[in-house]
Amino acid sequence: xxxxxxxxxxxxxxEPRLSGAVSMPIHQSVNYExxxxxxxxxxxxxxLNNTPNHEVLHAKLAALEGTEAAxxxxxxxxxxSAALLGVLNQGDHMLAHNCLYGGTHSLITEDLPAWGxxxxxxxxxxxxxxxxxxxxxxxxxxxxxxxxxxQGVPELEEIxxxxxxxxxxxxxxxxxxxxxxxxxxxxGFDLIVHSATKYLNGHxxxxxxVVLGNKPHLRMIRHRLNHLGGCLDPNSCFLLHRGMKTxxxxxxxxxxxxxxxxTWLQAQEAVQHVYYAGxxxxxxxxxAKKWFRGFGGVLSFELPGSLTATQGFVNRLRLPLQAPSxxxxxSLITRPAVTSHAGMTAEQRAAAGIRDGLVRFxxxxxxxxxxxxxxxxxxxxxxxx
Numbered sequence: 001x002x003x004x005x006x007x008x009x010x011x012x013x014x015e016p017r018l019s020g021a022v023s024m025p026i027h028q029s030v031n032y033e034x035x036x037x038x039x040x041x042x043x044x045x046x047x048l049n050n051t052p053n054h055e056v057l058h059a060k061l062a063a064l065e066g067t068e069a070a071x072x073x074x075x076x077x078x079x080x081s082a083a084l085l086g087v088l089n090q091g092d093h094m095l096a097h098n099c100l101y102g103g104t105h106s107l108i109t110e111d112l113p114a115w116g117x118x119x120x121x122x123x124x125x126x127x128x129x130x131x132x133x134x135x136x137x138x139x140x141x142x143x144x145x146x147x148x149x150x151q152g153v154p155e156l157e158e159i160x161x162x163x164x165x166x167x168x169x170x171x172x173x174x175x176x177x178x179x180x181x182x183x184x185x186x187x188g189f190d191l192i193v194h195s196a197t198k199y200l201n202g203h204x205x206x207x208x209x210v211v212l213g214n215k216p217h218l219r220m221i222r223h224r225l226n227h228l229g230g231c232l233d234p235n236s237c238f239l240l241h242r243g244m245k246t247x248x249x250x251x252x253x254x255x256x257x258x259x260x261x262x263t264w265l266q267a268q269e270a271v272q273h274v275y276y277a278g279x280x281x282x283x284x285x286x287x288a289k290k291w292f293r294g295f296g297g298v299l300s301f302e303l304p305g306s307l308t309a310t311q312g313f314v315n316r317l318r319l320p321l322q323a324p325s326x327x328x329x330x331s332l333i334t335r336p337a338v339t340s341h342a343g344m345t346a347e348q349r350a351a352a353g354i355r356d357g358l359v360r361f362x363x364x365x366x367x368x369x370x371x372x373x374x375x376x377x378x379x380x381x382x383x384x385x
Contacts, residue, residue, distance in 0.1 A: 138168060
């Protein structure tokens with residue numbers, strides 16, 4: 001079995017290479033000749049996500065995560081939607097962590113109930129509370145490997161154990177950890193989703209998603225996705241394939257810089273709290289150290305004051321771009337209360353710990369010392385304001 005960097009370069013590639021091309025060509029075609037009286041599953045068609053550009057990605061991603069199969073989609077939310085709608089039906093119930101990405105939270109609270117799929121939110125770090133929320137119709141336990149943006153670390157082993165005991169599917173969004181830092185399948189998770197827009201692609205130039213798991217589950221999810229139409233176009237497949245080749249190099253650098261910056265921020269009087277699982281003081285640090293090979297490139301911190309004061313600090317920064325998303329080569333900074341969690345009510349944000357002074361920072365590939373100096377001048381200006 002080859003190691004990570006070798007898999008990123010060679011796994012899934014056609015042998016011999018198509019037309020002798022070292023880089024996977026872009027197959028800019030919707031449909032393909034069918035020379036057989038074939039079954040539906042043997043038709044090659046872009047909406048079925050089975051063109052040559054799709055298939056090389058599926059093989060490479062499955063090798064990275066150690067699963068039987070993979071399926072790329074048009075966005076991270078397409079992956080999450082297809083995964084849940086592929087394994088849940090009207091009348092089913094699911095458990096979900098109570099601190100989720102805002103888009104996922106809205107899907108679970110607004111869209112799934114309209115299709116007769118209900119839920120209970122639970123604290124994924126408190127296993128003793130889960131059984132009280134079980135119903136005879138419960139089918140799925142949904143969690144994120146690291147909660148966004150507060151960096152909570154769930155009791156991942158306990159979730160897998162709980163799901164096996166009660167016959168549930170353990171589903172995890174592993175976007176923030178990426179296959180470089182964590183492989184959920186090794187721990188026993190049934191389905192893994194990623195927003196490939198983030199670390200997997202890493203260049204802020206496409207939207208894409210991934211679902212991974214065993215072949216029977218992926219067959220159901222692919223069937224659902226074919227109806228929903230969330231296919232990834234060939235050019236985006238090409239860019240994702242190219243971006244993944246440097247995944248480990250990027251993530252390892254981002255791990256290092258994020259830990260340095262979190263440690264520095266924690267020592268600043270102007271910062272009330274830092275949320276980063278790599279800090280020994282973080283409540284999930286020991287769990288993260290046990291399961292993760294690195295702590296990721298996203299950290300959050302709280303500043304005193306209002307949304308206006310927080311925006312003033314953000315405006316004084318010169319290097320990070322004020323933009324949503326994460327995992328790219330450039331550093332990005334956002335205020336979750338008005339971006340990723342803006343769709344939640346004020347009460348829902350408060351319950352999830354998303355306060356007005358919270359800032360989320362996605363570390364890029366800039367030098368740590370340049371980032372530190374930029375943060376220092378912005379914080380110093382804040383103190384004088």
